[in-house]
Amino acid sequence: MEEIFVPALGMAMDNAMLLEWLKQPGDVVNAGDVVAVIETDKTTLDLPAETSGVLGKHRYAANTEVPAGNTIAVVLAPGEVE
Amino acid sequence: MSKLDKSTALALLRQMMVIRDFEETADKLCLRGKVPGGMHNSSGQEAVAVGTLSAIAKDDVIATTHRSHHHTLAKGYSAKSVMAELFTKSTGISHGRGGSMHLAEVTEGHFGGNGIVGAGVGIAMGAALGIQHIGDKKIAVGFVGDGGMNTGRTWESINMASIWKLPLIILVDNNQYAVETFVGRVTGGGDLAKRASGFGLPAYNIDGQDVLEVRKYVSEARERALAGEGPTFINALTYRYYGHNVGEKGQYRTQEEIAQWRTTQDPIDKFTEVVISSGFATQAEVEELRASVRKEIEEAVAFAESSPEPEIASITQGVDSGKLGVQL
Amino acid sequence: MTTEVKAVTPTYSEAFQSGVREEMNRNKKIFIIGTDLVERGGHFAQVKGIAQEFGLKQVRDAPISEAAMIAAGMGAAMYGCHPIVDLNFIDFSLGAMDEIINQAAKIRFMFDRPVPLVIRATSGVALGGAHHCNSLESFFAHTAGLSLAVPSTPMDVKGLIKTALRNEDPVIFLMHKKLSGIRGEIGDENYFVPFGKAKTIKAGKDAAIITYGYSAVTATKAAQALEAEGISVEVIDLRTLYPIDQDAIDAAVIKFGRVVVLDEAPLFGSITAEIAATASERNFKSLKGPIVRVGAVRAPLSANPAMSEAAIPSVDQISKAVKQVMSY
Numbered sequence: 001m002e003e004i005f006v007p008a009l010g011m012a013m014d015n016a017m018l019l020e021w022l023k024q025p026g027d028v029v030n031a032g033d034v035v036a037v038i039e040t041d042k043t044t045l046d047l048p049a050e051t052s053g054v055l056g057k058h059r060y061a062a063n064t065e066v067p068a069g070n071t072i073a074v075v076l077a078p079g080e081v082e
Numbered sequence: 083m084s085k086l087d088k089s090t091a092l093a094l095l096r097q098m099m100v101i102r103d104f105e106e107t108a109d110k111l112c113l114r115g116k117v118p119g120g121m122h123n124s125s126g127q128e129a130v131a132v133g134t135l136s137a138i139a140k141d142d143v144i145a146t147t148h149r150s151h152h153h154t155l156a157k158g159y160s161a162k163s164v165m166a167e168l169f170t171k172s173t174g175i176s177h178g179r180g181g182s183m184h185l186a187e188v189t190e191g192h193f194g195g196n197g198i199v200g201a202g203v204g205i206a207m208g209a210a211l212g213i214q215h216i217g218d219k220k221i222a223v224g225f226v227g228d229g230g231m232n233t234g235r236t237w238e239s240i241n242m243a244s245i246w247k248l249p250l251i252i253l254v255d256n257n258q259y260a261v262e263t264f265v266g267r268v269t270g271g272g273d274l275a276k277r278a279s280g281f282g283l284p285a286y287n288i289d290g291q292d293v294l295e296v297r298k299y300v301s302e303a304r305e306r307a308l309a310g311e312g313p314t315f316i317n318a319l320t321y322r323y324y325g326h327n328v329g330e331k332g333q334y335r336t337q338e339e340i341a342q343w344r345t346t347q348d349p350i351d352k353f354t355e356v357v358i359s360s361g362f363a364t365q366a367e368v369e370e371l372r373a374s375v376r377k378e379i380e381e382a383v384a385f386a387e388s389s390p391e392p393e394i395a396s397i398t399q400g401v402d403s404g405k406l407g408v409q410l
Numbered sequence: 411m412t413t414e415v416k417a418v419t420p421t422y423s424e425a426f427q428s429g430v431r432e433e434m435n436r437n438k439k440i441f442i443i444g445t446d447l448v449e450r451g452g453h454f455a456q457v458k459g460i461a462q463e464f465g466l467k468q469v470r471d472a473p474i475s476e477a478a479m480i481a482a483g484m485g486a487a488m489y490g491c492h493p494i495v496d497l498n499f500i501d502f503s504l505g506a507m508d509e510i511i512n513q514a515a516k517i518r519f520m521f522d523r524p525v526p527l528v529i530r531a532t533s534g535v536a537l538g539g540a541h542h543c544n545s546l547e548s549f550f551a552h553t554a555g556l557s558l559a560v561p562s563t564p565m566d567v568k569g570l571i572k573t574a575l576r577n578e579d580p581v582i583f584l585m586h587k588k589l590s591g592i593r594g595e596i597g598d599e600n601y602f603v604p605f606g607k608a609k610t611i612k613a614g615k616d617a618a619i620i621t622y623g624y625s626a627v628t629a630t631k632a633a634q635a636l637e638a639e640g641i642s643v644e645v646i647d648l649r650t651l652y653p654i655d656q657d658a659i660d661a662a663v664i665k666f667g668r669v670v671v672l673d674e675a676p677l678f679g680s681i682t683a684e685i686a687a688t689a690s691e692r693n694f695k696s697l698k699g700p701i702v703r704v705g706a707v708r709a710p711l712s713a714n715p716a717m718s719e720a721a722i723p724s725v726d727q728i729s730k731a732v733k734q735v736m737s738y
Contacts (some may be wrong), residue, residue, distance in 0.1 A: 008114060009329040010111075010590075011536045011587055012537065012590060020614075029145075042454065042455040043455055063402050069114040069116075071574065118537045118544075118713060119537035119713055120538075171714075178714045179713060181539045181713025181714070183539055184541070184713065185540055197501070197539065198504075202472070229518045230474065232473030232475050233473075233477075234505075235475055260445070261446040261450070262450050268471070268472070332449060391716055392716075394717060396717075397712065398707045398708060399711045401710070
């Protein structure tokens with residue numbers, strides 16, 4: 001199970017804005033696919049999956065703030081459950 | 083320096099593995115917000131640290147840069163105390179006050195990482211002056227990056243070390259990029275050893291991916307320093323695999339370039355071949371070594387996680403001695 | 411609701427880009443020197459995209475040579491250009507203090523030659539530890555010949571940088587780390603904020619907090635908290651520390667007689683002392699009691715987030731200071 005999370009970057013960043021989900025729960029994702037787009041205090045950032053599998057639940061809705069370091073979704077390998 | 087023996091070889095290999103595993107683990111934790119203020123990953127530069135620190139004495143002095151986890155681990159500090167400092171915990175090497183960039187244990191000759199580019203050379207030069215003044219049989223090593231090669235304070239200190247024949251090694255941990263700026267783009271003349279030799283000290287450009295080469299040059303420089311013959315400048319060419327700071331995904335170098343260094347110039351891979359071909363260990367024994375390193379780093383993370391935060395009330399303590407007003 | 415605003419208005423850093431772009435479009439003598447500007451756009455994205463738009467002659471990545479960067483900017487300014495030297499962190503100005511204080515600040519007085527130079531840097535307390543969180547405002551404000559901008563909103567960033575770039579004095583332009591990502595409206599091409607004009611960011615009836623930079627945010631939070639307790643506090647954002655809006659300070663003292671001066675620099679010797687002392691001298695009889703200053707403890711900043719946070723004024727401390735002036 002791969003956790004997709006908001007990376008903690010920079011010296012002042014506490015939260016990022018989850019701008020958009022590009023993959024829905026249950027979607028098949030391939031390694032490298034962008035799952036969500038977030039916005040940090042510097043820039044917008046694509047959050048890609050590093051592994052292939054099926055996307056789990058959206059743990060945050062689009063247009064909400066996510067604390068840095070928090071997981072927004074997981075990529076499930078065959079047989080895994082969330 | 084004596085011929086490489088088995089226990090030394092395995093110690094060098096293991097120390098490089100510790101640094102690599104430490105850095106890659108810390109990098110992931112940093113992205114999760116566990117390292118306040120971020121950190122600078124030294125993966126790829128292990129041979130410079132291990133080659134240097136293995137060639138000097140335990141109580142020799144070092145002063146270093148913003149990227150100094152590898153130097154600190156190679157000086158013999160435990161992964162636990164360094165990881166705890168990255169987490170800014172009270173059990174960290176700097177008691178949580180310094181963080182990733184300010185690892186130090188001055189009483190034992192670690193004069194600190196530094197947030198200011200080039201500052202470590204000056205501090206080490208001063209330590210070398212102290213050593214000379216007191217007459218101790220020690221030397222100091224000032225680490226500096228390629229970025230610090232273009233700041234005036236570095237060269238002022240090198241000049242001073244040269245004219246006073248101080249027991250100093252200036253060790254350029256040259257990973258070729260000052261944040262995003264390629265060294266060749268901002269370094270007039272290009273050849274750093276040639277530049278340094280203008281200050282009247284022996285200066286060498288060496289292979290920073292070869293732990294034995296680094297070790298050899300540092301060892302010889304140390305002998306010179308102890309003999310009163312003054313400082314040596316060593317520019318060790320190396321490469322960092324990750325961004326300047328954790329999470330940086332710069333476009334200033336190609337993925338091919340990074341892959342090229344990783345696959346053909348990796349200091350751990352290169353030395354592993356030496357270890358195996360010399361008959362010091364089998365591939366299986368190397369893997370066992372790696373597993374023991376993994377365990378050590380896992381323990382370091384657990385230690386850092388479970389360590390207490392520093393006392394908030396201590397924030398104004400230790401700023402000065404408070405004794406100047408006492409009537410003597 | 412707030413989300414929608416966030417999606418359309420520029421950030422504090424983008425406000426700087428916008429102001430610089432507009433001025434560079436009309437004045438080719440403006441150029442930028444600094445480190446990591448071209449690809450990264452500066453460590454706070456403050457000049458992101460400008461090199462791509464204007465070319466590498468207008469945005470120059472320099473070696474890490476602070477003294478030379480300031481000297482280059484100053485000499486070019488004396489020659490007739492209008493450079494922006496971007497130090498990324500104001501902490502790094504310390505390596506160029508001679509060039510700033512002994513040279514740039516004094517040239518006009520001695521040689522009757524303007525020095526149209528902007529020294530931009532990010533300032534203020536955030537994560538990053540002792541070498542990246544210095545508050546050096548009082549050093550610069552104390553130096554005759556320098557002007558000092560400390561904006562707290564995107565609107566003021568753009569309005570002040572445009573003013574600085576239409577002027578001919580050396581300006582220290584400090585942007586706060588913790589504000590880099592805040593969003594807000596910005597003015598158009600013809601919107602300029604003059605130096606020396608404070609802005610009331612929250613009106614009040616009972617007392618005033620005079621402040622600047624990120625402290626304007628904490629002051630506003632304190633004022634909102636106090637509102638619930640029936641205390642109505644005015645928050646005045648100075649926006650520039652030199653020239654300083656003495657009229658606004660005098661007016662606040664005369665109107666309220668109860669004044670708190672706030673920033674996050676160590677209290678001893680800070681700019682707040684200057685403000686309080688001058689205000690007392692000028693309008694002592696209007697004061698109901700002493701002006702209360704709130705600032706940081708006298709200690710370097712720790713890398714530990716809780717220690718660092720505890721070193722600087724909290725909303726609670728500010729509220730207490732207001733209650734103290736209300737008790738007179």
